[in-house]
Amino acid sequence: MNPQPFESLLVSADITLLQALARLDAGAQGVLLVVDDSRRLLRTLTDGDLRRATLAGIPGDAALASLPASPAHTVGLDAGLHEVLERLDRHRIDHLPVLDSAGRVVDLVTRRELSRRTYLSSPHLGDDEAGLVREAFESNWIAPLGPHVDAFEREVAAWVGVPHAAATSSGTAALHLGLRLLGVGPGDHVLCSSLTFVASANPIVQLGATPVFVDSEPRGWSMSPRALREALHALRREGVRPKAAVVVNLYGQSAQMDELLPLLDEAGVPMLEDAAESLGATLHGRASGSFGRLAVFSFNGNKIITTSGGGMLVGADEQLIAHARKLSTQAREPARHYEHVEDGYNYRLSNVLAGIGRGQLRVLGQRVERRRAIFGHYRRELGALPGLRWMEEPDGHRGTRWLSAFTLDLPQAARRRDALLDFLERHNVEARPVWKPMHLQPLFSGRRYFGHSGQADVARQCFEGGVCLPSGSNMDDTQLQRVCELLLRGLRLVVQPA
Numbered sequence: 001m002n003p004q005p006f007e008s009l010l011v012s013a014d015i016t017l018l019q020a021l022a023r024l025d026a027g028a029q030g031v032l033l034v035v036d037d038s039r040r041l042l043r044t045l046t047d048g049d050l051r052r053a054t055l056a057g058i059p060g061d062a063a064l065a066s067l068p069a070s071p072a073h074t075v076g077l078d079a080g081l082h083e084v085l086e087r088l089d090r091h092r093i094d095h096l097p098v099l100d101s102a103g104r105v106v107d108l109v110t111r112r113e114l115s116r117r118t119y120l121s122s123p124h125l126g127d128d129e130a131g132l133v134r135e136a137f138e139s140n141w142i143a144p145l146g147p148h149v150d151a152f153e154r155e156v157a158a159w160v161g162v163p164h165a166a167a168t169s170s171g172t173a174a175l176h177l178g179l180r181l182l183g184v185g186p187g188d189h190v191l192c193s194s195l196t197f198v199a200s201a202n203p204i205v206q207l208g209a210t211p212v213f214v215d216s217e218p219r220g221w222s223m224s225p226r227a228l229r230e231a232l233h234a235l236r237r238e239g240v241r242p243k244a245a246v247v248v249n250l251y252g253q254s255a256q257m258d259e260l261l262p263l264l265d266e267a268g269v270p271m272l273e274d275a276a277e278s279l280g281a282t283l284h285g286r287a288s289g290s291f292g293r294l295a296v297f298s299f300n301g302n303k304i305i306t307t308s309g310g311g312m313l314v315g316a317d318e319q320l321i322a323h324a325r326k327l328s329t330q331a332r333e334p335a336r337h338y339e340h341v342e343d344g345y346n347y348r349l350s351n352v353l354a355g356i357g358r359g360q361l362r363v364l365g366q367r368v369e370r371r372r373a374i375f376g377h378y379r380r381e382l383g384a385l386p387g388l389r390w391m392e393e394p395d396g397h398r399g400t401r402w403l404s405a406f407t408l409d410l411p412q413a414a415r416r417r418d419a420l421l422d423f424l425e426r427h428n429v430e431a432r433p434v435w436k437p438m439h440l441q442p443l444f445s446g447r448r449y450f451g452h453s454g455q456a457d458v459a460r461q462c463f464e465g466g467v468c469l470p471s472g473s474n475m476d477d478t479q480l481q482r483v484c485e486l487l488l489r490g491l492r493l494v495v496q497p498a
């Protein structure tokens with residue numbers, strides 16, 4: 001790949017019209033950017049400009065400087081996608097140079113690239129899903145129970161290597177059920193990874209319990225065993241035994257279960273493994289979601305496989321999972337009439353959606369390979385840039401790279417991260433900051449937090465400099481290459497000193 005095709009569009013006003021024509025042809029963007037020695041934009045130059053010059057009798061060996069002045073429309077580095085589109089439309093143009101605060105041209109947005117958005121992670125259906133949904137329609141199993149639900153539970157359990165599974169309407173619902181089944185209630189303390197999506201922590205407070213947040217370890221970004229040990233010691237000194245620990249497997253990779261589980265076992269704290277993002281990952285060959293007393297998966301639309309919305313609670317304890325099924329269907333007792341002893345929820349997965357899930361599960365292996373290949377591509381193309389630290393895959397792990405993520409290990413990382421995200425958004429590429437840790441959320445302000453070591457707040461660092469890149473398995477090679485080219489350009493801009 002040419003690392004800087006954008007650079008090849010910059011020309012000086014000394015070159016001739018004929019030379020410009022050849023450069024236009026080679027650049028294949030339909031535009032050149034004529035700049036002075038300081039990269040200040042003098043004008044844009046299109047095929048049309050050259051045609052008009054020829055018709056006006058300007059010879060091919062004349063310098064571009066001899067062309068009539070033509071002020072260019074431009075935007076600043078703070079312009080968003082909406083502003084770019086508005087400018088392109090208002091001025092009926094196809095190219096918009098981007099200028100930095102010193103007036104230097106640093107980027108170019110073209111109408112052509114804006115016609116197709118590159119998503120962070122969008123649904124990627126296989127060949128079987130539509131047929132399985134049709135089966136549900138034809139058999140009239142359009143309900144939160146039915147043969148697809150039963151089969152999906154069996155198939156997910158088999159994939160993960162756990163005996164039992166209960167399909168739910170979301171991963172969040174499965175987390176809520178899981179905590180309740182572990183006995184969490186008012187007055188209890190629950191340990192929870194801080195670097196996660198809010199759904200990991202919400203059910204803790206919804207059950208009336210107190211979350212205690214735990215930092216990440218710096219390599220794979222999941223719960224820090226060192227911080228967990230600290231938290232368990234501190235709570236033990238206060239005579240508190242946490243009722244459960246929500247350990248999150250981040251961005252498609254298992255947490256350090258071989259260190260976390262012994263600590264929790266010793267303290268008598270059951271683990272609820274939040275594997276919402278990590279279906280398909282393994283640690284020492286063992287599937288993510290098979291470590292906790294209970295574990296949760298999500299089949300939300302952005303996950304590695306999806307049912308459009310859905311989740312699963314899995315575990316080895318048959319009674320717990322049977323209880324989860326009961327609670328998720330309004331806790332109805334086995335009687336002819338509607339008999340209720342405990343309060344329940346409407347949390348079951350629909351049979352139609354389970355049909356989609358069964359089809360998706362058949363292609364999970366392929367989806368993992370593709371996401372891993374996308375990460376490998378990013379790493380090869382961008383790995384040499386200074387200040388970039390990829391989320392690592394420590395020994396023994398085989399993650400899915402659900403989202404390819406890195407942090408900018410530089411001063412003022414958050415400002416640079418936002419500048420990079422703005423840059424990508426201007427080109428219609430969706431990327432996101434790494435999760436904002438729970439201990440930094442206003443929702444959980446004042447809650448306890450145990451850091452990885454002394455001063456280090458690893459989760460905060462991951463958030464402040466962290467970027468999740470487009471990682472969808474349905475992203476084709478052309479899109480991937482384009483994102484890499486944009487990243488090279490954007491990262492060079494943002495890693496420059498402030």
Ligand SMILES: Cc1ncc(COP(=O)(O)O)c(C=O)c1O
Pocket residue numbers: 170171172173196197199200248274276277297298299300309310311
């Ligand atoms: C770590 C984590 N936990 C829980 C959830 C909740 O899953 P759902 O969206 O299916 O409710 C998600 C994602 O959505 C997640 O990323």
